């Protein structure tokens with residue numbers, strides 16, 4: 229009986245609908261938070277920040293965003309890369325146009341701009357569904373990348389066509405630019421992750437979340453019980469794009485430092501994040517983290533094993549990495565189509581009964 | 587029957603007309619699903635719509651719902667002519683329904699399904715929701731209390747947290763009724779609430795329908811194929827056949843109407 233809910237009685241409805249109704253889950257959550265804020269910043273170095281933690285945190289935000297749209301509201305999108313680009317360029321324009329503006333607000337506002345753009349590209353979802361909507365969002369992806377390439381205003385007419393993040397500080401600590409320390413990047417992203425995961429959790433457990441899921445599960449019945457499809461779908465697009473825009477802004481300003489749109493925010497990004505959502509589990513906040521972690525860690529682990537332990541050549545290992553990650557995704561989806569979140573639920577159910585399965 | 591209502595044989599007071607359908611005609615291309623039908627529904631009444639398969643009964647509920655828009659005719663609700671409306675706007679007017687083929691939200695628990703039924707009573711905006719503490723949480727708790735009353739009423743406490751997809755058919759039908767009741771509708775539309783149920787389940791469902799009508803004073807319009815049930819629980823019956831109305835009156839009047847006997851009862855089981 230390692231894991232149990234027996235004896236853990238709820239005495240109010242508020243307690244019953246809290247985020248972690250089971251004590252062990254709640255304790256686990258606080259332990260993770262304590263390590264994330266109290267331990268990792270002191271141990272982190274450039275390698276761990278750039279190879280693992282910062283991309284993990286940023287992809288977790290993007291995955292949460294796409295999961296709200298696709299997992300909770302049932303609207304498939306292949307435009308994630310394009311929306312991340314909107315966040316990145318909005319952040320860049322804000323940083324260069326208003327050098328005094330705090331970087332925290334630049335990132336937040338970049339999310340706001342992306343939310344607006346997301347709503348615009350979400351309009352077709354009122355008429356088209358499923359596969360056709362996916363194609364429409366794909367068009368958005370290509371259009372946005374093309375636009376950021378072709379309109380020099382977006383990259384401030386720089387000769388290279390790239391955007392470069394100028395140095396910005398928060399409370400005297402450098403957050404962007406080449407002089408940023410690993411722990412500062414990590415903590416800055418971590419704050420956004422915690423904040424956004426909390427918002428996502430609140431939205432999905434309440435009235436908005438239920439309306440999104442109702443649209444996902446049966447849109448006609450949803451409308452007949454009072455869900456306004458326009459409001460439900462566009463709010464999902466707005467919230468989702470807000471998250472993805474923030475992820476894009478952080479990806480550019482904090483992680484990359486310099487970006488070229490096609491390379492950083494191309495269609496591969498859209499697919500990568502969709503994979504993260506699917507592997508983690510559609511309609512699960514925990515799954516968003518699990519999926520992002522899986523696809524960020526897998527290549528790192530593989531590289532360490534193949535190159536570090538087996539002594540393979542780096543380029544061969546790099547190619548094989550794709551094959552192995554791809555094979556893992558396929559195998560995984562066949563074995564557990566509901567993703568890591570479902571796997572975790574099953575393990576917990578087993579633990580609840582262990583060691584007396586009857 | 588007077589202008590402002592009547593008293594049923596079992597002594598319930600039926601009020602004035604809540605909903606009036608006037609000369610409704612609904613066509614799908616060449617198919618005429620509803621042909622020039624008029625009838626009314628009175629406050630507090632249990633009104634049945636019966637008729638053979640394809641008669642146009644479900645289409646009639648869809649018209650009331652705002653899901654189909656009739657080519658001709660008028661819909662009067664609470665004494666005013668209703669402009670063409672979207673289904674979700676109709677929901678806000680206090681009209682809820684269940685479906686012939688269960689239309690629950692499969693990925694959600696029983697509790698969440700029923701909570702969704704409360705959405706016309708929830709006002710917190712997206713920012714309040716995102717912050718949760720305060721307005722949104724208070725609203726959630728208040729609505730949860732209302733939902734728990736319905737859960738108790740329909741005796742489904744034990745399946746509160748179960749994903750609805752895992753429930754047996756009869757219970758799914760009951761959860762769907764719970765979701766509709768959660769809206770605290772003025773008018774409740776039930777499309778074959780007992781279809782596919784065994785005798786015991788039908789008895790339970792009949793009892794629930796009567797209790798809803800009795801305890802909450804909800805006006806109910808229901809479609810049902812089981813004649814025994816219809817005759818037992820309804821106050822007045824509309825009979826449809828091939829999109830036309832062929833009878834309208836108390837169960838006894840309808841039972842003795844020759845056209846109804848020919849068209850419908852004659853070919854039915856009893």
Ligand SMILES: Nc1ncnc2c1ncn2[C@@H]1O[C@H](COP(=O)(O)OP(=O)(O)OP(=O)(O)O)[C@@H](O)[C@H]1O
Pocket residue numbers: 614617618619637638639640641642643644645646686
């Ligand atoms: N969306 C639609 N498009 C085309 N035809 C339709 C549509 N909805 C209903 N119909 C037609 O309208 C007629 C009435 O259908 P309806 O579903 O209202 O019948 P019903 O009385 O509910 O039958 P049942 O007892 O089988 O449920 C049928 O001929 C049906 O084929």
Ligand SMILES: [Mg+2]
Pocket residue numbers: 643644645686777
């Ligand atoms: Mg029908």
